[in-house]
Amino acid sequence: MVEIKSEIVSRQTIKPSHPTPPHLKTFKLSLLDQISPDIHSNMNFFFPSNNTSHSISNRDFFHKSMLLQDSISKTLSLFYPLAGRLRDAATVDCNDEGAFFVEARVNIQLSHFLSQPDLNLMDHFLPTTDPMTMDLSNGAMFLVRFTSFTCGGVAICFSLTHKLADVSALHTLVQTWSSVCRGSSNPITPLLIGENFLAPRDEFHGMSATVNIASEKFVQRRFVFSASKIAELKARVSHEVLQSRFSRVEVVLALLWKCAVATKIQKIGSFRPTTLFQAVNLRKRLSPPLPETVIGNFIWPIMVSAYEEKDLELHEVVIQLRKRLNEFNNTKANMFRGEDAPLAIMEAIKERREFIRSNKEMEVYKCSSWCKLPLYDIDFGWGKPMWVVSVNRLVNNTIALADTNSGDGIEALVTLDEEEMALFEQNEQLLKYANPNPSIYAFYNSNYNCRL
Secondary structure, eight states: OOOOOEEEEEEEEEOOSSOOOGGGSEEEOOHHHHTSOSOEEEEEEEEOBOOSOGGGHHHHHHHHHHHHHHHHHHHHHHSGGGGSEEEETTEEEOOOOOEEEEEEEESSOHHHHHHSOOGGGGGGTOGGGOHHHHHHTTTOSEEEEEEEOTTSOEEEEEEEETTTOOHHHHHHHHHHHHHHHTTOSSOOOOBOOGGGTSOOOGGGTTOOOOOOOOSSOEEEEEEEEOHHHHHHHHHHHHTTOSSOOOOHHHHHHHHHHHHHHHHHHHHHSSOOOEEEEEEEEOGGGSSSOOOTTBOSOOEEEEEEEESSGGGGSHHHHHHHHHHHHHHHHHTGGGGGSSTTHHHHHHHHHHHHHHHHHHTTTOEEEEEEEOTTOOGGGOOSSSOOOSEEEOOOSSOSSEEEEEEOTTSSSEEEEEEEEHHHHHHHTTOHHHHHHOEESOOGGGGOOTTSOOBO
16 A cells, blocks of 8 residues: 655635626626535546656656646636625625645655545645645635645646536636646636526525535545446346446446345345435437536436345446436436426425335436546646546445546446455445456556656
């Protein structure tokens, strides 16, 4: 196991390069933002060194840090609410108090960490896991930690409040930020529509969704599905699903859910009904669609349930996932438009809560997918990342899917109860298709030009 010692070199606030105009000082969030939890999501990029000499790595790190800080300042002027502070569940005070930036260093080479990345060590790179940083940041909604490795490699890890952004919005932010850092004069401009999409409700003035943080110990593990193994899995399902279209995400998710439930059965000795919530991006599903650059929370869960163990056969899960997605696209997506949209949304939330309340014995799992987001194309001016990852420190029974750095595989981060994970990692059906925590280099695209 790799042992890491980390040291914070500096902490500072970064203000927007231009003050927010008076008429934009108050930003009203949309109803979907209003009901989103006030927690921080993170996105972490690991870049190899682009230098040949270790002796200039410190100078190189300082230069990159200055570029990042300057580009954050300019980016905040475009994403002006991110430099403000939450006033309540539906309002941002755009007071230009700024983002928070941390410089740090670790005592190992990047290659040592990426050879078999240990998710338990990610606290060394996240800005939000340092109590002093969180205290000094004074409620900042956008925090960045920039870390140097002894080889000259670097990690850029940023955290953003979920109140203002889902994963697509995170991607838009990092696209703009990285292009500004490279010196682009025409970066992607975010679309900040807030209440103009769906106005927040006065009766929910102080309401944000709560996150049920598990009291028991839980752990997160990484499993990688290569392109060839995904093809095998799809071929297996195709024998049963002859005329339905399905995606690689659906077959991988079906297997992971099935194996997670099998683990639960091993633990408690019997099958319990189970439900899977999969988050979908609303932007392209609305009529008319919204641009991908719109900032905010534009995701909604579709739900699949299994009341008997046979309902978890892979082809059955894939069929149900596709069926629910089609139903949502064809009918339910329309509820987000029109005068009745707020009431329809609140009614849907009420029905979901009532379903969970009336099925207390049901095991609930949640999935989000980052697949097809071109995260490995992000370039701050020193090449593309070797690894992009988002870690979950808060919620149990979750599955997060993303593309591998080669672009043709899927990386799954699974969070389970500690006892269940010990069983999950030994599941023979899972291990037939998934490689547990392989080296980042195992799926590395040789077309990337990098030096370690």
